[in-house]
Amino acid sequence: MEKQFNGKNHFKDGNAKKPKSKTDFEEQNDVLNRNSFDTNWVIEGADAKLPDFAEALGEYMANNKLTNSKIRSIYGEIKRIQMGKFEQEKASFFLLRPKVAYALGRDKNNKGLKLFKLIFDKAYPLVHDQKTYQNFCNLIEAILAYHKANGGKDN
Numbered sequence: 001m002e003k004q005f006n007g008k009n010h011f012k013d014g015n016a017k018k019p020k021s022k023t024d025f026e027e028q029n030d031v032l033n034r035n036s037f038d039t040n041w042v043i044e045g046a047d048a049k050l051p052d053f054a055e056a057l058g059e060y061m062a063n064n065k066l067t068n069s070k071i072r073s074i075y076g077e078i079k080r081i082q083m084g085k086f087e088q089e090k091a092s093f094f095l096l097r098p099k100v101a102y103a104l105g106r107d108k109n110n111k112g113l114k115l116f117k118l119i120f121d122k123a124y125p126l127v128h129d130q131k132t133y134q135n136f137c138n139l140i141e142a143i144l145a146y147h148k149a150n151g152g153k154d155n
Contacts, residue, residue, distance in 0.1 A: 024109075024111055024114050025114070025118075027111065028111065028114050028115040028118050029118065031056070031057065031060050031115060032057075032115070032118055032119065032122070034056075035052070035053045035056045035057060036049070036053065037053065037119065037122055038050075038053075039122075039126055041053075041123075041135060041138075041139050042123050042126040042127060042132055042135045042136050042139060043126055043132060043135070044135070045135050045138070046135070046138055046139075046142075050138075050139065050142060051142060054139070054142035054143045054145070054146050055146045055149075055150075057115060057119060057143050057146070057147075058142075058143050058144065058145065058146025058147035058148075058149065058150055058152070059146060059147075059150040060111075060112065060115055061112035061113075061115055061116060061143070061147045061152065062112065062146075062147045062148075062150035062151045062152040062153075063112070063150070063151075064110070064111035064112035064115070065107075065109075065110045065111060065112050065113070066110060066112025066113050066115075066116060066147060066152060067152065067153050068148070068152060068153065070103060070107065070110065070112075070113055071103065071113070071116060071144070073099065073103070074096065074099050074100055074103060075140070075144060077092065077096060077099065078096065078137060078140060079137075080092070081093055081096075081133070082133070082134070082137050085130065086129060086130040086133045087129075087130070093127065093133065096120075096124070097120075097121075097124055100116070100117050100120050100121075101117070103117075104117050112147075116143075119139075119143065120140075123136050123139060123140075124136075
């Protein structure tokens with residue numbers, strides 16, 4: 001006998017229909033969409049909404065296993081590039097993307113790192129010159145500052 005769905009999350013035999021759970025990607029995408037990532041933060045610069053966005057993401061990352069040690073090499077490279085001229089450091093910037101992917105590949109279940117990669121992947125293609133790189137750095141620094149402020153740990 002075939003079970004028939006009665007429209008109330010139950011089948012006629014009384015068994016509840018199992019709700020579909022979100023994938024990690026869907027969850028991080030929801031966090032990003034609820035907090036309205038604005039491409040102009042990289043293209044034009046920060047505005048009054050960026051700190052609220054950074055706080056929400058930093059808090060999520062701190063509460064979902066992102067540690068300072070997981071992003072230390074990436075953040076260190078971001079800062080090293082920032083100290084030079086973007087035109088001379090372009091190759092290093094392009095290699096940040098595989099570094100972020102590698103970090104996540106080493107810890108695939110880290111929801112905080114998944115969100116970091118998602119925001120990185122949205123901001124990365126917007127960087128084309130010294131100005132947009134500086135704005136990119138400001139965005140990442142704001143998020144990581146709130147990550148630390150919300151208990152982001154060293155290990």
